[in-house]
Amino acid sequence: MTGFGKAVLQLPTKKITIEVKSLNSKNLDLNARIPSQYREKELAMRNTIAKTLQRGKVDFGLYVEVTAEETSTQVNAAVVKNYMEQLRAIHSGADMELMKMAVKMPDALKVEREEIDEKEYKAITDALATALVEIEKYREDEGKVLEEDFIKRIEKIAELLEKVIAIDPERIDAVRERLRKGIADLKEAVDENRFEQELVYYIEKFDITEEKVRLNNHLEYFTSTLNSDDSNGKKLGFITQEIGREINTIGSKSNYAPMQQLVVQMKDELEKIKEQLLNVL
Known part of the structure; x- marks a missing residue:
């Protein structure tokens, strides 16, 4: 997720500014700009940032401005x-x-190398912690917006699924009528009993009862996972794959234009969810 945190530390002889910026990325890519006199502490500060942010393209800057007359x-x-x-x-x-x-x-x-004073370094780590708190708050605010968007789109897919369920009997009747019309166009006498048996077998191939049940379960599972306290970005990604699989199967079985239109709308909502999931830890 994106974010920005900043902390300014005023010492007797210098002003130190710490900035942490984060952009979306699947992995942690940390770039640090630190004055040479603080290089020995770079690894420790990197570990602190990595432990807190976990993921993202992160730019960390530590800037020093000398405010006293003395200079190194x-x-x-x-x-x-x-x-x-x-x-x-x-x-x-x-x-x-x-x-x-x-x-x-x-x-x-x-340049005379200055030894890092432990009190100064402690103040720097405290300032870094403050900047990380800011960036985490920024990320949390963005996460709440994403959560609202996910809920809205999952609810939209659920509404479209209800419409699919509502027109399913109409679809079956349309398929049945289309087959009867095809037989009638042949102008051949047929055994009604045999025709009904074949018709039942044929229509069973287009039955989407299992897909409707599984899709509804996946939507509920997505919502419950979204509300859990765990870091669940990857898990949500797996659930959306299953949602997409059921939607695609319904589309391939529908054989009915009004239902296929609803499937296209569900796919559109799901794609928007997948795009935003790339920003979730």
Whole structure:
């Protein structure tokens, strides 16, 4: 599911901003942007995020803004002077111009590695937890919207199934009449008893009683699973496969245009459910 969480941590000498963004994905794909001085803690923070979010294309950013006058980056004076001497040997420019070129050379600046203070890291982990709470709330809100959409579409399929059940006797009569008309067009005398036996056998091939019962059970099972407390995205996916199988069988057996139209509508609702299920854990 999509989501966004942010936390800002103000320390005496720096401001640290933590952002966590999530997009839909079947697996966990975590991309982290962390300053070099915090790299040793990256794995621990990754594990915390993975344990909480479980799935999604996740971007994690930790940004540091120095607010004090002190800085860990210093000019490497000896290296800069050496560069200037070398440049002066090949170019008779002013010292200021030579310095501008020298400071752009490799190793002109040196960064003193800072050890991570445990209190600072504890504050960072607390801020990360706050950001994850925000993103989880975002996901829960989206999940409630999806739940309402699933319920609405399952109820729509159930309504269409009721219409299928209502016109089923009409369908059988239509099939029976079509067969009788075909025999009448042959203008041949037939044994009525034998014809009725063959007719019963033929119509049994189009009977959808079992499919109607199973489809109704699958719809009820989908709803009860949706209301359970477990992480059930994959389970719901399996149930929709079974729902689709029953709908397809009803469509292949219907042999009746009004019923086939209802089947098409059920398939349309089911496809919309399948698309949204990709967002559910």
